[in-house]
Amino acid sequence: MSDADMDAQPPAAAPVRLAWSGPVTIYEAVELRRQLLDALEAGRGLALDLGGVDEIDTAGIQLLVLAQREAHLAGQRSEVVAASAPVREALDLCGLGQLEAPAMPEQP
Amino acid sequence: MSTHAGGLDRVPHTFVAESRELLREMEGALLTLEQSPRDPEAIHSLFRAVHTLKGSAGMFGLDPMVAFAHVLEGVLVEVRRGALEVDDALVELLLTCSDHVAAMVACLDGDDYVQRLETLDARSPELLAQLAGFSPRSAAAAQDLVAAIGDDAQAARWHISVRFAPDVLRHGMDPLSFLRYLRTLGELIGVAVVPDAIPAAAAMDPQACYLGLEIELQTAAGRRALEEAFEYVREGSTLHILGPDPSLDEYAALARLQPEGEDRALESLAACGAASTAQLRAALRRGAAHPAPATTAAGELDMASQPSGSAAPRPGRSAARRAADRHFVRVDAGKLDELIDLVGELLISSAGVSLGARRSGEADLREAAAQLARLVEEVRDRSLALRMVPIGETFSRFHRVVHDLGRTLGKDVELAIGGADTELDKSMVEKLGDPLLHLVRNALDHGIEPAARRIATGKPARGRIRLDAWHESGHIVIEVADDGAGLDTGKILARAQDAGLVEVGQVLSERQIQQLVMEPGFSTADEVTPVSGRGVGMDVVKRNIEALRGTVSIDSIPGAGTRVALRLPLTLAIIEGFLVGVGRSAYVIPLEMVVECLELAAAEREATCARGYLNLRGEVLPLLRLRDVFGIGGHTGRRENIVVVQHGQRRAGFVVDALLGESQTVIKPLGKLFERLAGISGSTILGSGEVALILDIQALVEQAIGAEAARTGVRPPRIEDRQNP
Numbered sequence: 001m002s003d004a005d006m007d008a009q010p011p012a013a014a015p016v017r018l019a020w021s022g023p024v025t026i027y028e029a030v031e032l033r034r035q036l037l038d039a040l041e042a043g044r045g046l047a048l049d050l051g052g053v054d055e056i057d058t059a060g061i062q063l064l065v066l067a068q069r070e071a072h073l074a075g076q077r078s079e080v081v082a083a084s085a086p087v088r089e090a091l092d093l094c095g096l097g098q099l100e101a102p103a104m105p106e107q108p
Numbered sequence: 109m110s111t112h113a114g115g116l117d118r119v120p121h122t123f124v125a126e127s128r129e130l131l132r133e134m135e136g137a138l139l140t141l142e143q144s145p146r147d148p149e150a151i152h153s154l155f156r157a158v159h160t161l162k163g164s165a166g167m168f169g170l171d172p173m174v175a176f177a178h179v180l181e182g183v184l185v186e187v188r189r190g191a192l193e194v195d196d197a198l199v200e201l202l203l204t205c206s207d208h209v210a211a212m213v214a215c216l217d218g219d220d221y222v223q224r225l226e227t228l229d230a231r232s233p234e235l236l237a238q239l240a241g242f243s244p245r246s247a248a249a250a251q252d253l254v255a256a257i258g259d260d261a262q263a264a265r266w267h268i269s270v271r272f273a274p275d276v277l278r279h280g281m282d283p284l285s286f287l288r289y290l291r292t293l294g295e296l297i298g299v300a301v302v303p304d305a306i307p308a309a310a311a312m313d314p315q316a317c318y319l320g321l322e323i324e325l326q327t328a329a330g331r332r333a334l335e336e337a338f339e340y341v342r343e344g345s346t347l348h349i350l351g352p353d354p355s356l357d358e359y360a361a362l363a364r365l366q367p368e369g370e371d372r373a374l375e376s377l378a379a380c381g382a383a384s385t386a387q388l389r390a391a392l393r394r395g396a397a398h399p400a401p402a403t404t405a406a407g408e409l410d411m412a413s414q415p416s417g418s419a420a421p422r423p424g425r426s427a428a429r430r431a432a433d434r435h436f437v438r439v440d441a442g443k444l445d446e447l448i449d450l451v452g453e454l455l456i457s458s459a460g461v462s463l464g465a466r467r468s469g470e471a472d473l474r475e476a477a478a479q480l481a482r483l484v485e486e487v488r489d490r491s492l493a494l495r496m497v498p499i500g501e502t503f504s505r506f507h508r509v510v511h512d513l514g515r516t517l518g519k520d521v522e523l524a525i526g527g528a529d530t531e532l533d534k535s536m537v538e539k540l541g542d543p544l545l546h547l548v549r550n551a552l553d554h555g556i557e558p559a560a561r562r563i564a565t566g567k568p569a570r571g572r573i574r575l576d577a578w579h580e581s582g583h584i585v586i587e588v589a590d591d592g593a594g595l596d597t598g599k600i601l602a603r604a605q606d607a608g609l610v611e612v613g614q615v616l617s618e619r620q621i622q623q624l625v626m627e628p629g630f631s632t633a634d635e636v637t638p639v640s641g642r643g644v645g646m647d648v649v650k651r652n653i654e655a656l657r658g659t660v661s662i663d664s665i666p667g668a669g670t671r672v673a674l675r676l677p678l679t680l681a682i683i684e685g686f687l688v689g690v691g692r693s694a695y696v697i698p699l700e701m702v703v704e705c706l707e708l709a710a711a712e713r714e715a716t717c718a719r720g721y722l723n724l725r726g727e728v729l730p731l732l733r734l735r736d737v738f739g740i741g742g743h744t745g746r747r748e749n750i751v752v753v754q755h756g757q758r759r760a761g762f763v764v765d766a767l768l769g770e771s772q773t774v775i776k777p778l779g780k781l782f783e784r785l786a787g788i789s790g791s792t793i794l795g796s797g798e799v800a801l802i803l804d805i806q807a808l809v810e811q812a813i814g815a816e817a818a819r820t821g822v823r824p825p826r827i828e829d830r831q832n833p
Contacts, residue, residue, distance in 0.1 A: 026277045026278070026314075026315050029314035029315055030314050030315065032314070033309070033312070033314040036309070037309055037310065040309070057277070057282045057284060058277060058282050058283045058284050058317060058319065059277050059314060059315060059317070061284070061301070061319075062303075062306065062314075062317065062318065062319055063314065065301060065303040065306065065319070066303070066306055066309055066312065069303060069306065070308075070309045090284055093284060093287050093288065093291075093296075093299065094284065094287060094299050094301050094321065095298060095299040095300050095301060095379065095380060096301055
């Protein structure tokens with residue numbers, strides 16, 4: 001099970017940082033979506049640290065895509081600030097490498 | 109296919125036959141493209157033919173063919189994608205290329221084909237260079253040719269578009285693993301995730317799959333392998349596979365089908381590397397005038413079909429054709445001939461059994477023999493039908509002839525084909541090629557006028573030649589018609605008088621004069637052209653057709669055109685015969701030529717035979733006594749009969765001893781020794797085991813008319829007056 005780690009935020013508009021580790025799959029998806037929704041509530045954007053993720057599946061990828069879209073719709077930013085090898089492989093495989101990029105490209 | 113690679117084994121005949129078929133397909137498609145350069149069906153079939161050729165040539169290690177076809181294919185990919193326009197020059201070049209491949213295929217028959225292929229291959233670079241002039245991409249293809257043959261000679265581009273069913277994840281399937289699998293099949297050029305179906309975060313079920321994928325893949329695996337990869341997600345998912353080497357129009361048609369809308373679909377397509385957004389948008393606009401009918405119901409999986417747009421190939425039809433292909437068995441023509449021969453023997457034996465049964469007087473046996481005879485007749489009909497082939501294939505070869513000749517002569521001529529489904533015996537088809545070629549050439553060269561003259565006489569500038577075929581009472585009629593100048597009867601008559609074919613002062617009808625062009629040594633072309641030479645033409649056609657027991661007739665209207673009709677029996681192997689007896693011998697007259705039978709009254713016999721003709725209801729009927737013709741001695745019976753026969757429009761009466769009735773006649777060719785025997789065209793074996801000779805009615809009728817004329821001292825007109833249009 002991934003751990004949610006919502007740090008107390010420093011001032012200014014620093015994005016909410018979510019650090020996930022372990023598997024990010026269909027089994028974790030319900031819980032992870034809740035975390036994402038909560039984090040977006042804050043309205044400061046998202047920084048996803050996926051450095052500790054050792055497994056990701058389509059349900060996980062779908063959450064990342066969802067997070068990006070929801071953030072964009074709310075005028076926020078969502079970034080993957082760190083990615084483990086499995087995450088990077090999965091993102092590259094389905095052409096979502098840009099999610100990891102430090103600067104988010106505009107969602108079309 | 110048993111032999112493989114190395115190029116040392118002989119190439120199987122099936123490959124050669126298949127290649128010829130593909131080349132014909134290719135040629136047909138090219139000629140279609142010449143008329144309508146955007147015909148998607150033609151482009152598709154052209155591409156398919158070359159692609160298949162390349163593939164199967166690769167299986168037999170025919171590297172020069174593979175290499176050449178590869179570059180050719182490269183150009184066609186451009187055409188298919190809509191990046192390269194088809195024009196006359198390109199069609200011309202592609203036709204030359206198709207000839208080049210045909211020459212390569214032709215040399216596969218010999219044992220030394222490896223050397224011959226290499227010799228031929230020396231011509232390839234020149235053609236390849238010309239191809240490269242049309243398409244920069246094929247130039248590149250020509251350069252990395254060696255690499256291409258080495259590894260992915262068959263690789264093609266495919267596009268897979270999939271919208272997963274919501275429950276795939278719950279069923280334990282992970283779309284990512286599909287991508288990983290596809291990566292093992294070839295090179296993933298690009299993948300785009302389509303997230304549009306994900307609902308708002310609050311409403312979203314995180315365990316459901318809302319994603320779609322657009323995948324661009326370069327692989328040698330075929331459509332089947334790609335379909336199989338998605339086998340397990342069939343239910344509820346929507347899968348579209350485009351390829352090999354999908355065109356822009358196909359992408360556009362796909363975009364139109366996507367649930368997320370055209371614009372978003374275009375972006376995904378562009379993102380996965382299908383083509384640039386601008387190209388896709390242009391294709392989409394181009395097709396917008398004719399919106400694509402949705403072929404797939406939402407959420408339904410449609411494996412076999414590609415989305416069909418106005419410009420995309422019609423998959424339904426090609427799928428149906430593929431299915432039809434599978435129902436054919438390729439059989440060696442020689443085996444069929446053997447079967448027909450055997451059926452002939454069977455007919456003869458069956459006749460023998462019937463005869464024996466009749467003689468035995470046993471009712472049971474007679475009944476059984478009658479039953480057998482019925483079955484044997486059915487077997488005969490069915491096996492003859494096996495050898496029947498539609499004439500369309502022969503006809504369509506003339507597209508090329510008309511195209512090439514038209515160019516040589518500087519005439520713009522279209523060829524129309526009718527009755528392509530009309531069937532006739534394969535052995536006949538083979539023998540019809542030359543006569544038809546002659547007729548089509550004549551029509552082009554002598555019939556169709558130059559464009560300027562056509563316009564001056566109020567005709568469309570483009571000439572028209574029509575090939576037609578239909579069945580008519582046990583015969584096939586093949587017609588070659590043109591809308592040219594028609595025959596100049598004045599010129600023909602003058603020419604015929606010069607050649608001594610007609611005496612000056614002899615009065616002939618228009619139609620009689622027209623038939624004169626079939627007399628030996630006749631030619632009216634003012635100038636000799638390279639196309640139809642001098643003098644030998646129609647008479648050769650006539651002789652060839654008559655050798656097939658057929659007839660030729662010409663019908664022409666000055667200024668409006670000429671029609672030449674060939675009338676032929678459906679088969680050469682078996683005829684319905686009419687058996688007559690003279691002395692102890694039996695003779696067969698083809699039944700269709702028998703008009704009626706008369707009894708020659710004993711009282712009139714002497715006088716009639718001396719006169720050499722009979723007054724048949726007011727008409728003069730020349731008579732021929734077969735007893736005299738064949739030098740049969742002995743006494744005539746008490747009664748003699750006259751069989752009135754007709755060949756073409758001429759009639760004559762044969763005096764025979766006895767009328768023996770109808771009989772199934774299996775034609776056996778005469779041996780070399782008897783080939784030139786006058787009045788006999790073949791032989792057959794009767795049920796009793798005796799040999800009967802088949803009469804050459806044409807020769808005998810002419811002999812009868814000639815003899816009658818000699819007796820009366822009047823030179824007969826060469827063409828009968830009774831000949832009506």
